[in-house]
Amino acid sequence: MIVGIGSDLCDIRRIERSLERFGERFTQRVFTPGERARSDRRAARAPSYARRFAAKEACAKALGTGLSQGVFWRDMEVVNLPSGAPTLRLTGGAAARLAALVPPGHRARLHVSLTDDPPLAQAFVVIEALRDESC
Structure with missing residues (x-):
């Protein structure tokens, strides 16, 4: 069963400006070390960061909290x-x-779709609760 759906559209130029203006202060606040390493390896860093930013926003929406209630x-x-x-x-x-969100006897599966078509990056997140056969 679906227990959460979220989507987000992010302007890559906005992320590019944040990278230029705030640099590591921005990336360290928003992204994990693994995400930073993966995005920083790319020639075009901003689209990679923008896709991840959109995924985080979409996930927060799917969780039903946004970036509040202890979700960072x-x-x-x-x-x-x-x-x-x-x-x-x-x-x-x-x-x-x-x-x-996940009912007893179920486990969560997160489905994520990421894309970009400059100047936009987009993400969809679906949270599915699957019956846990081990219960």
């Missing part, structure tokens, strides 16, 4: 599955909120 930027990390598909790793307040 770095509680949500965009990572890749072995297949290369993006997903999110949640920690802290985001993980606690996810646990509260």
Whole structure:
């Protein structure tokens, strides 16, 4: 069953300006070390950061909290599955909120779709609760 859906559209130029103006202060506040390493390896850093920013916003919406109620930027990390598909790793307040959303006897699966078509980056997040067969 679907327990949360979120989407976000991010202007890549806005992220580019934040990178230029605030540099590491911005990236360290919003992104995990893994996300920074992955984005900083790219020739075009801003689109990579913008996709991740949009994913975090979409995830916060899917959790039903936005960036409040103990959910912080770095509680949500965009990572890749072995297949290369993006997903999110949640920690802290985001993980606690996810646990509260998922009914007993179920486990969460986060589906993430990321894209960009400059000047925009877009993300969709769907939180699915799957029956846990081990229960």
